Amino acid sequence: MDYHNIITIEPGKRSGKPCIRGMRITVYDVLEYLAGGMTEAEILEDFSELTSEDIKACLAFAADREKKLFVVSV
Numbered sequence: 113m114d115y116h117n118i119i120t121i122e123p124g125k126r127s128g129k130p131c132i133r134g135m136r137i138t139v140y141d142v143l144e145y146l147a148g149g150m151t152e153a154e155i156l157e158d159f160s161e162l163t164s165e166d167i168k169a170c171l172a173f174a175a176d177r178e179k180k181l182f183v184v185s186v
Contacts, residue, residue: 115169115176130173132166142170 120134130139137159145155152167 113165113168113172115172118166118169119173132162132170135161137162139170139173142167143174146171 118133119130119139120132121128121130122134125131125134126136126138131137132139132142142155142162146152146167150158152164155167156162156164
């Protein structure tokens with residue numbers, strides 16, 4: 113999924129954290145809800161401004177970041 117048009121980063125908004133479509137809902141917020149056991153349907157019910165594609169974009173963004181991490185051997 114190409115999340116680049118959905119996930120936005122603005123220095124003055126939420127301290128520059130990645131947000132969804134310029135809103136104040138961060139990728140972290142959505143990931144935290146999912147990790148806490150909320151279903152996609154529950155998130156969409158609580159946040160009517162979000163779409164299923166927004167949630168998938170958060171997951172794709174997190175996966176892409178994870179892929180870029182590396183471990184330095186000591």
